[in-house]
Amino acid sequence: MASFSRRVLWGFSHLLRQSSPLFYRRHVLRIFKGSWRQVLSVGLGASLCAIPVGQRSDPTLSNDYLIRRAASLVTDSTQTLLSQTTYALIEALTEYTKAVYTLLSLHKKYTSLLDKMNSSEESAIWQVIIGARVQMKKLQDEYLKYEANWTRAVSLSEMAAEAAYQAGADHASVTVRNHIQLVQIQVQETRELAQKAEALLTASQSEEILKTIIEDKTNPPDGGSPVGSPEEIPEAYLRED
Template sequence: MAALRRGAAFLSFFRSSHRVLLGTRKPLKPRIWTNILRSGVSSVAVGGAALCAVPFRQAENLSHDSLIRRAASLVTDSSSTFLSQTTLAVIDAVTEYSKAVHTLIALHRQYLTSLGKLSPAEEDSVWQVIISQRTEVDDRQGEWKRFESSWLTALKLCEVAAEAAYASGAEHASVTARTNIQVAQTQVEAAQKISLDAEKKLAEAKVMEVERMAQYAASGSEDEDVPEAYLRED
């Protein structure tokens, strides 16, 4: 009887253990898949959150007005570049012209200082230098006028571009173009004042030269002593 009781108890323990094992084994798969699904959903949620956190740049509304404003801005940029380049060219040309004029003035004054002290050969050599410098002045002036013509064209183009930009709604581009126009005009006017001052001094030097030559002729020198190159000056 004791053996039968122990066998029955063992069998009962085995069945109960089997039930527990079977009962715990079946839900494993749903729990595993549930965890997998949950982890997958959380990954997607995290990925979605990261994706939403990225600041996407919305495409600009490419309407006709926006395209026209953009084109007008490009035109003002190009015309302003054209204006700045021609402005620099004019300023450099005027500066070189003014230097050439001042050099010519210095040569004339040097000649007047040495009037009557040079031999005919030396005097002829001095006048060759003066004539060469006059040619330099003419060349520099021609270069200045050529660049000034391009500058005036650029100035008009920039003014038209500024008006077009303002009419299209690109106010900032219009204001920038007009500011560039004012700066260019101010710089060129300053350079032109320098050249006008040089020309004024050259005119004064010529008047002084005429007076000195007249005094030199009246002092007893004959007409042939007056350099032929000087007589052909004007």
């Protein structure tokens, strides 16, 4: 259809050129003359639009404003980093605390059955305890890694807050400092729960050691009489720390 239209227009133009050459030239020149005026006006308009407008004439785009805005963007980024690292650290600390309580429960169970197990049963329980210790150590390493990331995020946030304050972005500075205090409280509360679990585990292990020594002294391997009393247990085993 498009080719047919072009053939019709070409035929009409050829006929017009042959019948009235003068009219054809004037008509074509008038068309091109008008087209070039349009092109020229559009080109000039585009060129004028491409010329940058002086931004410094607008007081809201002064150097101070731009610096304050940049400082606010930095504080937003550091807050995002701090929030993410805080979440990761709290989650890792929580999982580590659960692992500590699992190991604590196993130690208590082992201590309560110490004088009621045979050697094979004791060996089986110790295999479970060793596996729980390995898992606890793995989770401890993981939370320590996240704790290092969190500490760096806190430092960056503190520097961003100071930079915002120096730039005059007081609201951004105060917001970051409040955020830092909030996450520090959250992390401290979670860390205290983990430390409490560790203290309970240490006490349970001390109790286990004490009971094992008493059991060994009461029932010597050679079947002889007890070689000592609880008062003879070294002081190092009596300390819960």
